[in-house]
Amino acid sequence: MKELSSLNPYLAKYKYRILFGGIFIALSNWFGVFPAQIIRLAFDLVKDNLANYQLTKGFENQAILKSIIIQIALLFGALIILIAIIKGVFMFFMRQTIIVVSRLIEYDLKNVIYQKYQELSLSFYRINNTGDLMNRVSEDVSRVRMYIGPAIMYTLNLIVLFILVISTMISVNPMLTFYALLPLPLLFVAIYYVQNTINTKSEKIQAQLSILTTTVQETFSGIRIIKAFGREQQLADRFAADSEVYKTKSMELVKVQAIFFPTILGLIGISTLLTVYFGGKEVINGSITAGNIAEFIVYVNILTWPVASVGWVTSLVQRAAASQKRINEFLDLEPEITNPSTIPFEFTNSIEFKNVSFTYPETNITAIDQLSFTLTKGQTLAIVGKTGSGKSTISNLISRMIDVSSGSILIDNQDIKNINLNDWRNQIGIVPQEVFLFSDSIQNNITFGKDQFETADIHQAAQMAGVYDSIIAFPNGFETLLGERGITLSGGQKQRVSIARALIKKPGLLLFDDALSAVDTQTEENILSNLASTRKDATNILISHRISTLKNADMILYLANGKVAEMGSHEALLANKGPYYELYQMQLLADTQKQE
Ligand SMILES: Nc1ncnc2c1ncn2[C@@H]1O[C@H](COP(=O)(O)OP(=O)(O)OP(=O)(O)O)[C@@H](O)[C@H]1O
Ligand SMILES: [Mg+2]
Structure with missing residues (x-):
């Protein structure tokens, strides 16, 4: 849990939003609980008037009573709808504050992690694979977001609701409160276990899915080799086998998920049953009214989801803590190579x-x-x-x-x-052995290492690198897109674009x-003689x-x-x-x- 405390500075940054979120939660809950009392009032009023209605059978004012009953029902109905709308408005604002905070913190965290990725040295990249690195920015951060958003929101919600509802319930009848709430701890434990099983199973499915994705990705990038070696069938078989595992694991998850709702509904049913049974006894004793039973049933229903969410939230928090631990481990890494000095340096000698x-x-x-x-x-x-x-x-x-x-x-x-x-x-203008070009225009690839440049610079660098003629032969010239969405350059063309990228810097x-x-010997000769004349x-x-x-x-x-x-x-x-x-x-x- 202490891992999550590293998020506190972020929470502090958005404290006012969170504070307002808390206020909206309290307000929306108050408007959620209030209707139960209106229902009791309506119930008792209608019941009393109905009794009078029966008594006035055959008298003139029976018709008046009837219209009174209908008016009461309509009035209270309208009131409940109005309150529901008000509650809805506050719920909207509660999400707009708390969930928005979670998204803002997610954004901050992603930026911090990305920044860190760029600082770390090559040795870090030699020991970590791309999948892991990607997971930290996507999976782990989104789990932490789930803690900040839903977990904080539902916990606050639950606390406010418990105070409001249970204090009201106890003030009506402590005994009945006890019986009505009896199944709730069971509900919490059940949901927690079901949710944990769902999580472990989902993780296995996720892992299997990434195996599938890797297979498919490799097929795409190696398609030429696969076709040339005639290995399509073997790969299709491998894919089918992996898919089969994925399907089996998914089916297991579906089974567990299928238990989820019946469990909740069953426990609510038991709670309602207990309320009606013990409540009925109290009504006969005369200590509470029938309206109170209706009120209690509403309370039980109000409490069910938040209590169910405790199990869910607990597992969210656990997962978020595990993710935050991974993120912290990595944010605490010190890059092996850092900039030791801010004194400007210019290479002049040797x-x-x-x-x-x-x-x-x-x-x-x-x-x-x-x-x-x-x-x-x-x-x-x-x-x-x-x-x-x-x-x-x-x-x-x-x-x-x-x-x-x-x-x-x-x-x-x-x-x-x-x-x-x-x-x-x-x-330093470096042309690495393994050429890497970004999926961007040729122009942006050449000017990658430079903030300010003129078109003439780009053309000159391309000419010196012996690639100018090839570039302008493309319909879009220097604007030609490379990589996934664009064209594929030949090996020699790529290498020369990479040379132009180094040359445009006019490096020391x-x-x-x-x-x-x-490149062929003739092109090599040209490039070298260009260098010899311009870089004397x-x-x-x-x-x-x-x-x-x-x-x-x-x-x-x-x-x-x-x-x-x-x-x-x-x-x-x-x-x-x-x-x-x-x-x-x-x-x-x-x-x-x-x-x-
Ligand atoms: N990242 C690395 N991790 C471990 N060993 C490495 C790594 N890079 C290179 N080596 C090893 O260091 C030695 C020198 O490699 P280097 O890449 O410097 O050779 P090179 O002279 O550039 O070869 P080539 O002409 O094939 O490019 C090789 O034995 C190689 O296996
Ligand atoms: Mg080498």
């Missing part, structure tokens, strides 16, 4: 790796091992090496997506851990992680498998198992006749074979 090692904690793979090198501003560094040699890890270390395990990275002779991270990242440091792997004074890091990409770099680093195997200019490395030379010979041979 990037230096000093005995840097990095081990991935999840796999214990040492991707970078005692690596040292220095890159001066204005130079181009190329990194080449076999797959898995640690090239992308270097790129992640430089953009500080991960922190070194040992050694240090110095930017302008300051430890990367001490400089303003936002400023540093803003000065350009970082290509295998960014030319999906800027710093570049080019990671590649292809020597053609690297050969003009100021320095080439041949990486093997996270270590420097060789370092130097293209010519120096060729003269070395080491692994770089071998790679060069191999690629040269492959190229000549292609040409023949």
Whole structure:
């Protein structure tokens, strides 16, 4: 329960709305209870007049009495309708305040969680799956909302109602009150158990549903592979089996739900029976009137739903506490990498790796091992090496997506851990190995990293990335939508849009992680010569498998198992006749074979 106390600041934020909600609850309840007394009054009046009516049989004023009885009935009927309308109006306002508060808090919570998601480091995303992350924002938050809205509203409602109704009942007849309320605790316990069973069963159904959804999603995204390998039937069978489980579980839930209403109605019936039986005895004794019995039956009916809701609310609160616990656990997480400084930082000098090692904690793979090198501003560094040699890890270390395990990275002779991270990242234009484009227009994808830009900038960046001609060939040009609702770009086009996104920033440091792997050598040549002419004074890091990409770099680093195997200019490395030379010979041979 203490988990839910973390919601108190939010409740405090909306305290006036909640206060008004409470007042509306009290008012609507008062108008809900009041009619019972009118019914008693009407009942007794009609009964007395009916007795007189019988007595005046054959007399003139019998007709007058008849019209009086009818008038009483009509008047009281109208009164009850009027009161019901007033009650309805207050109920409307009660929902408008309390339920609205729950929605506002839901909105606040979602924003806080989303903010937190963006702060957390990559390691958090490596250990949590998307489904879980989505659940926290959707499922868990909506359960907490159910606590704030319905749970608070019904609890307040119940308290007010109990005070009003039971005090009135006791003032009429304590004995009858006791008998009328006797079945209610039973009702509470029964509902609580039924509701809990419903919850556990619903959760199982929910889990099964997410299995089904995942299967279907995977079918959609893997449809090409499924068709190409002719596995439609197997997947259909798997889906049918999963659906079967889902159906069985749903049927179990329906059975429990079917008990729900009969239980409530049965217990109300028992309560009414007890009231009539013991009430009847009291009437015979002369201690209460027949009207009182009618009044009591109304009370029992008024109390039934709120009491039933206690069982429901209890289970709502339990679930909300479990959800809030999950949310709290995650909000309490400290991001591993945070911005250490607000002092503006501008890259002016050099990037230096000093005995840097990095081990991935999840796999214990040492991707970078005692690596040292220095890159001066204005130079181009190329990194080449076999797959898995640690090239992308270097790129992640430089953009500080991960922190070194040992050694240090110095930017302008300051430890990367001490400089303003936002400023540093803003000065890097990164083209990641795995291209990611948003489901948005090409223009918005290119300008993603920039707040202010001119159309000319976009066109220039696209031209430098060698993708301008492809874009303007589309009917909608730069406005063309990508992704789910739009067109699919070819692998090479995607990669070049991703390059344009990095170039438009005119970054101090350009970082290509295998960014030319999906373009042909001619296009590669064009892009590289564009870079060479426009980024003469800027710093570049080019990671590649292809020597053609690297050969003009100021320095080439041949990486093997996270270590420097060789370092130097293209010519120096060729003269070395080491692994770089071998790679060069191999690629040269492959190229000549292609040409023949
Ligand atoms: N997120 C990760 N968790 C655990 N191990 C990882 C992770 N990313 C990379 N590795 C491991 O670290 C090593 C270096 O990977 P890295 O991605 O840096 O290689 P690379 O040189 O970029 O390879 P490629 O040329 O194929 O892109 C590999 O052995 C890889 O399995
Ligand atoms: Mg890589």
